[in-house]
Amino acid sequence: MKDNKTITGARAGAIYLLDQVLGEQHRLMSELQGFGALDGLDPADRARANRLALDTLRGLERADRMLAKYLRKPPPLTVKNALRVGTVELCAGEAAHGVVNAMVGLVGADRATAGLKGLVNAVLRKIAAEGPEAWNALRVPRLPDWLRGPLIDAWGTPAVNAMEAAHFAGAPLDLTLKPAATVEIPGAELLPTGSLRLAQPGQITALPGYDSGDWWVQDAAAALPARILDAQPGERVLDLCAAPGGKTMQLAAAGAEVTALDLSDQRLKRLQANLVRTGLSAQVVVGDALEHQGQYDAVLLDAPCSATGTIRRHPDLPHARVGDEIGGLIELQSQMLAHAWTLVRPGGRLVYCTCSLIPDEGEVQVEEALAAYPDMRADRAALGLPGVHPQWLTEEGGLRLRPDYWPERGGMDGFYIACLRKSG
Numbered sequence: 051m052k053d054n055k056t057i058t059g060a061r062a063g064a065i066y067l068l069d070q071v072l073g074e075q076h077r078l079m080s081e082l083q084g085f086g087a088l089d090g091l092d093p094a095d096r097a098r099a100n101r102l103a104l105d106t107l108r109g110l111e112r113a114d115r116m117l118a119k120y121l122r123k124p125p126p127l128t129v130k131n132a133l134r135v136g137t138v139e140l141c142a143g144e145a146a147h148g149v150v151n152a153m154v155g156l157v158g159a160d161r162a163t164a165g166l167k168g169l170v171n172a173v174l175r176k177i178a179a180e181g182p183e184a185w186n187a188l189r190v191p192r193l194p195d196w197l198r199g200p201l202i203d204a205w206g207t208p209a210v211n212a213m214e215a216a217h218f219a220g221a222p223l224d225l226t227l228k229p230a231a232t233v234e235i236p237g238a239e240l241l242p243t244g245s246l247r248l249a250q251p252g253q254i255t256a257l258p259g260y261d262s263g264d265w266w267v268q269d270a271a272a273a274l275p276a277r278i279l280d281a282q283p284g285e286r287v288l289d290l291c292a293a294p295g296g297k298t299m300q301l302a303a304a305g306a307e308v309t310a311l312d313l314s315d316q317r318l319k320r321l322q323a324n325l326v327r328t329g330l331s332a333q334v335v336v337g338d339a340l341e342h343q344g345q346y347d348a349v350l351l352d353a354p355c356s357a358t359g360t361i362r363r364h365p366d367l368p369h370a371r372v373g374d375e376i377g378g379l380i381e382l383q384s385q386m387l388a389h390a391w392t393l394v395r396p397g398g399r400l401v402y403c404t405c406s407l408i409p410d411e412g413e414v415q416v417e418e419a420l421a422a423y424p425d426m427r428a429d430r431a432a433l434g435l436p437g438v439h440p441q442w443l444t445e446e447g448g449l450r451l452r453p454d455y456w457p458e459r460g461g462m463d464g465f466y467i468a469c470l471r472k473s474g
């Protein structure tokens with residue numbers, strides 16, 4: 051494993067990221083934002099390294115199938131990752147000599163792997179000869195069994211196949227506009243639920259309206275919980291797990307008096323920066339959702355979860371050890387929902403949501419809460435927003451969103467949302 055300070059170039063950066071994700075089960079976001087991996091690269095190379103790592107993770111199964119024919123025994127992980135990145139680039143139509151020379155150079159530059167230069171050269175030349183045609187003939191990469199099994203139980207095989215196609219396709223960039231914003235973004239599509247979608251966004255900070263804070267990045271599905279909460283000017287609203295603040299900004303932009311609470315000081319710094327850029331305000335509190343006290347007109351609980359609804363944008367997730375943590379998260383969600391309910395005033399409402407595809411983190415939580423609290427009812431009418439398909443409504447009175455919905459538009463994140471009303 052390389053020291054990240056010695057990384058030069060986007061391809062070396064991508065291999066380093068893959069070594070961390072596939073060797074150490076680290077999350078890509080923590081590598082890039084928390085640990086500062088690739089800080090030595092210029093911004094363009096860092097962005098390209100990230101893109102290459104994401105493309106390789108999305109196509110990992112295909113790359114491994116193509117490589118398996120030419121590898122009699124598995125090479126060290128970092129060499130395998132160089133071969134994987136090379137395969138993905140070659141099968142996306144990159145010029146063979148550039149890719150092969152670069153990967154041979156990278157493997158040759160490290161004394162620990164230099165002896166495998168010849169292998170890398172020979173294998174990648176064979177892959178180049180097979181090219182995109184062989185790649186496209188392979189099946190859509192599947193989720194690992196720890197996730198595929200439970201998702202098939204919940205949604206059936208055809209739905210999971212469609213989700214996998216959506217994961218493989220990746221995600222466009224969605225923006226939430228401030229209600230009064232009039233910014234025009236070339237090439238943006240207005241989605242039926244009100245978000246703006248960009249298929250080819252380029253550099254986000256260079257888009258019109260970024261500096262003036264007219265919008266923020268937020269998946270179309272992630273924008274629905276705050277729309278469903280429908281905060282009114284002057285209402286006291288608590289955002290219980292708020293950072294980095296996409297939903298806080300929606301609530302504040304609606305004119306509510308927002309308290310934004312989160313356990314993570316670091317993540318709240320990003321929330322503060324987002325509020326500054328967008329010129330919105332909220333009372334920001336570092337604290338534990340399970341201990342916070344008060345009475346609010348409305349509470350938004352975007353509970354910590356497996357985040358399995360975001361795999362289109364985070365293809366490293368199935369490779370991290372999130373599977374082991376889900377039991378603990380389900381317990382935490384149930385405790386948080388119980389405590390959040392005590393913070394809602396009589397006649398008020400709680401919007402519960404998770405970006406998970408696992409019913410135990412969504413439908414089942416709400417079903418159990420409805421059975422446990424006699425003063426709670428599911429407000430189905432609150433879910434009837436423009437663009438919300440009636441088939442997305444669930445039996446217990448929530449809204450199920452999945453990555454395979456809107457396939458013709460580029461999909462959406464997986465989410466579960468319910469609006470729970472307290473008797474007056």
Ligand SMILES: C[S@@+](CC[C@H](N)C(=O)[O-])C[C@H]1O[C@@H](n2cnc3c(N)ncnc32)[C@H](O)[C@@H]1O
Binds near residue numbers: 296297313339353
């Ligand atoms: C799904 S994210 C929230 C995303 C956010 N609502 C948004 O729209 O940008 C879940 C958040 O819960 C926070 N969290 C986890 N445990 C918590 C706790 N016990 N109390 C408060 N926040 C917690 C995490 O720090 C994380 O920021």
